[in-house]
Amino acid sequence: MALPKLEELSRSVAEDPSMATGSVPTREWMDIPVVFKSGNYAYPAKKDKVEYLNSQKGLSFPNARVWSPEEDDWKLPENWKEIILNGLKERLDKFRSLKIFMDCCVRCGACADKCHFFLGTGDPKNMPVLRAELLRSVYRNDFTLAGKLLGKMAGGREMTVGVLKEWFMYAYQCTECRRCSVFCPYGIDTAEITMMLRELLHTVGIGINWILEPASNSNRTGNHMGLQPHTFKDNVEFLVDDVERLTGRRPNITFNRKGAEILFITPSADVFAEPGLYTAMGYLILFEALGLDYTWSTYASEGGNFGLFTNNEMMKKLNAKMYAEAERLKVRYIIGGECGHMWRVLHQYMDTMNGPADFLEVPKSPITGTVFNNAASTKMIHITEFTADLIKNGKLKLDKSRNSHIKATWHDSCNTARAMGLMDEPRYVLDHVVDWVEMPENTIREQTFCCGSGTGLNTDEIMELRMRAGLPRANAVKHVHDKHGVNMLACVCAIDRATLTSLMNYWNPDVRVCGLSELVGNAIVLDGETREELDDGLRTL
Amino acid sequence: MIVLLDFSLTEISRVAWRIAVAESLREQADLAEALRCHRQKIVERWVKYALSSYQSPDFFLREGDPFANPIGGAMRQAFDRLLPLLAQKPERLEFSEILRQFVQIRAVQGLVPSQALAPIYAVKHILRDILAADKERAALVANLYDFDFAVDIAALAAFDMYMESRERLYATRLAELKSGRHILTDGGCPSKTLHPVGDDG
Numbered sequence: 020m021a022l023p024k025l026e027e028l029s030r031s032v033a034e035d036p037s038m039a040t041g042s043v044p045t046r047e048w049m050d051i052p053v054v055f056k057s058g059n060y061a062y063p064a065k066k067d068k069v070e071y072l073n074s075q076k077g078l079s080f081p082n083a084r085v086w087s088p089e090e091d092d093w094k095l096p097e098n099w100k101e102i103i104l105n106g107l108k109e110r111l112d113k114f115r116s117l118k119i120f121m122d123c124c125v126r127c128g129a130c131a132d133k134c135h136f137f138l139g140t141g142d143p144k145n146m147p148v149l150r151a152e153l154l155r156s157v158y159r160n161d162f163t164l165a166g167k168l169l170g171k172m173a174g175g176r177e178m179t180v181g182v183l184k185e186w187f188m189y190a191y192q193c194t195e196c197r198r199c200s201v202f203c204p205y206g207i208d209t210a211e212i213t214m215m216l217r218e219l220l221h222t223v224g225i226g227i228n229w230i231l232e233p234a235s236n237s238n239r240t241g242n243h244m245g246l247q248p249h250t251f252k253d254n255v256e257f258l259v260d261d262v263e264r265l266t267g268r269r270p271n272i273t274f275n276r277k278g279a280e281i282l283f284i285t286p287s288a289d290v291f292a293e294p295g296l297y298t299a300m301g302y303l304i305l306f307e308a309l310g311l312d313y314t315w316s317t318y319a320s321e322g323g324n325f326g327l328f329t330n331n332e333m334m335k336k337l338n339a340k341m342y343a344e345a346e347r348l349k350v351r352y353i354i355g356g357e358c359g360h361m362w363r364v365l366h367q368y369m370d371t372m373n374g375p376a377d378f379l380e381v382p383k384s385p386i387t388g389t390v391f392n393n394a395a396s397t398k399m400i401h402i403t404e405f406t407a408d409l410i411k412n413g414k415l416k417l418d419k420s421r422n423s424h425i426k427a428t429w430h431d432s433c434n435t436a437r438a439m440g441l442m443d444e445p446r447y448v449l450d451h452v453v454d455w456v457e458m459p460e461n462t463i464r465e466q467t468f469c470c471g472s473g474t475g476l477n478t479d480e481i482m483e484l485r486m487r488a489g490l491p492r493a494n495a496v497k498h499v500h501d502k503h504g505v506n507m508l509a510c511v512c513a514i515d516r517a518t519l520t521s522l523m524n525y526w527n528p529d530v531r532v533c534g535l536s537e538l539v540g541n542a543i544v545l546d547g548e549t550r551e552e553l554d555d556g557l558r559t560l
Numbered sequence: 561m562i563v564l565l566d567f568s569l570t571e572i573s574r575v576a577w578r579i580a581v582a583e584s585l586r587e588q589a590d591l592a593e594a595l596r597c598h599r600q601k602i603v604e605r606w607v608k609y610a611l612s613s614y615q616s617p618d619f620f621l622r623e624g625d626p627f628a629n630p631i632g633g634a635m636r637q638a639f640d641r642l643l644p645l646l647a648q649k650p651e652r653l654e655f656s657e658i659l660r661q662f663v664q665i666r667a668v669q670g671l672v673p674s675q676a677l678a679p680i681y682a683v684k685h686i687l688r689d690i691l692a693a694d695k696e697r698a699a700l701v702a703n704l705y706d707f708d709f710a711v712d713i714a715a716l717a718a719f720d721m722y723m724e725s726r727e728r729l730y731a732t733r734l735a736e737l738k739s740g741r742h743i744l745t746d747g748g749c750p751s752k753t754l755h756p757v758g759d760d761g
């Protein structure tokens with residue numbers, strides 16, 4: 020812009036090189052180094068957690084140490100470069116998809132503006148195509164002929180500490196939400212590239228605490244919270260008390276009961292933190308209304324799997340308890356609660372990783388007789404499929420007016436929407452329990468925007484980053500709030516419930532967040548209930 | 561006599577005042593008309609300037625759908641609504657409402673406050689440039705005192721909101737910590753209080 024005063028204005032405020040650096044001329048992206056400062060990175064994993072995980076059979080989390088991204092020296096192993104390049108080679112041989120993703124991008128740019136991290140930051144390295152290029156440039160340099168001969172001219176670059184730091188920055192500014200892949204004509208899944216980046220980083224001891232500590236808790240006690248069996252049981256019992264206080268009916272629950280028809284597994288956040296607690300009360304009311312023959316497990320006390328955000332082996336190990344427990348208890352099949360990434364693991368990997376679960380039966384609703392053939396291989400169905408089927412068959416007594424204090428909208432969680440296609444069932448359930456409206460078309464269903472804090476980025480030290488990553492989601496919520504008076508954002512994901520709560524606190528403080536089963540629980544009319552007028556449904560004090 | 565003089569002086573000053581008011585109203589009307597006439601051009605350049613603070617602004621400039629492009633959309637909307645107000649007597653509250661989304665966005669983008677809010681001032685320079693190039697209205701450039709004042713009021717309102725946004729950000733962080741989820745990583749499982757340290761069950 021040729022206005023001298025305007026240029027002065029830019030210069031006077033643009034000296035600090037930050038993510039959005041005034042009108043400083045942009046350089047080649049490869050030449051812009053990353054700068055770590057408080058607030059733009061998640062804390063590294065604690066030494067003892069890494070040591071613990073590394074000591075576990077079948078797991079590898081080497082180079083436990085105290086280190087800080089802000090310091091120049093990351094205390095890498097001496098042969099770190101060799102480890103990374105060998106690791107890459109091994110993965111290129113093992114995962115054909117990775118090799119294809121490395122080779123087939125034509126840089127058409129269709130994905131470039133589809134990532135919420137790019138939309139909230141304007142940082143080109145958050146364009147999915149460039150995020151992948153962070154790895155692809157190294158791949159080109161060391162694994163393709165053109166790169167070996169022409170180096171930078173062929174888009175290759177050498178693996179350096181600077182590149183490694185860049186990987187850490189941008190592999191943890193991707194929530195593996197897969198929105199970009201919906202728009203790629205070649206189906207390149209940048210989420211899988213991020214997974215590889217994170218795996219490779221772990222081979223030299225680079226990982227974040229918010230992921231590794233829950234993973235180690237899960238390995239130890241079965242759930243992210245580190246709740247021991249008796250505490251898990253106590254927490255569920257507290258919720259039973261609450262339901263009784265509100266409705267006059269005391270849900271009948273059991274734990275680790277052999278021979279139950281169904282095993283119920285849900286994220287531990289459901290029984291531990293608001294607003295998940297209300298969702299869990301919803302499950303209790305639903306199962307009580309049906310008299311369902313089911314059991315909770317204090318061993319498989321976590322649906323979530325932070326292993327997904329670390330490496331293949333960790334994911335597999337944490338997932339294994341689901342089938343192991345189902346087999347031990349001799350149930351017929353599993354119902355899963357409201358979680359996002361648990362369903363990604365389940366739907367995409369569980370059968371091959373820990374299956375086949377031929378000791379289980381294809382899920383069949385004991386109430387309606389519906390057989391869920393879609394789960395013929397995994398033997399596990401989503402609570403929302405189960406509920407939608409009950410409503411369709413007229414098996415639930417619902418009073419929608421009990422949610423009349425709520426005007427809802429629906430957030431499709433990335434994992435349930437894009438990784439398992441659960442899009443119509445929740446809408447069908449909503450229609451029957453609450454007054455609700457859709458957000459704009461390009462922000463829902465397959466095109467849904469991430470909460471901005473998935474894949475273990477839901478930690479408070481990067482709150483600012485999360486708020487900008489969540490902007491596209493919050494922006495669509497703001498629209499329906501302003502236009503239709505929406506005051507509740509409903510979803511089926513435990514991470515979403517927590518992270519969207521923070522997102523709304525910042526962007527749209529009039530909007531609260533709930534799980535779908537909370538709305539169902541609010542609306543269910545139980546036989547013999549003595550429920551009074553509850554102004555705020557299950558949240559009424 | 562004195563009374564008479566006094567009377568006529570009052571009369572004169574009243575007339576002068578009326579003329580001044582009429583003049584200023586006319587100027588205000590002229591400016592409003594100029595802003596109407598050049599609205600699109602001013603807003604485009606204003607938005608372009610604001611977006612130049614991002615490393616890769618092309619898409620933000622190009623994409624018109626505010627849901628596909630929340631940053632560009634929020635800026636366009638804020639500046640487009642703000643501009644006509646700047647030719648009127650400014651109402652702080654109105655400014656706050658209009659600028660809210662823009663400021664909330666800038667407050668979480670790793671910018672220092674001056675970087676975050678500088679784009680608001682840019683309109684002073686852009687308007688001058690555009691008026692100067694318009695022969696019929698070039699004279700207005702000499703008389704933008706009220707306009708500049710309105711921009712200042714808008715910027716002050718934005719500073720308040722910037723601070724409010726930062727406070728809300730910290731409150732959000734605090735609320736998350738208080739919700740108990742931090743226990744997830746502090747190894748402080750509630751059941752641990754029932755057991756001696758080091759007993760991992």
Ligand code: SF4
Nearest residue numbers: 134193194196197199
């Ligand atoms: S997977 Fe999601 S977060 Fe990652 S690059 Fe694609 S759109 Fe962005």
Ligand code: SF4
Nearest residue numbers: 124126127128130203
């Ligand atoms: S849409 Fe696919 S092919 Fe096009 S740039 Fe993105 S990853 Fe490459």
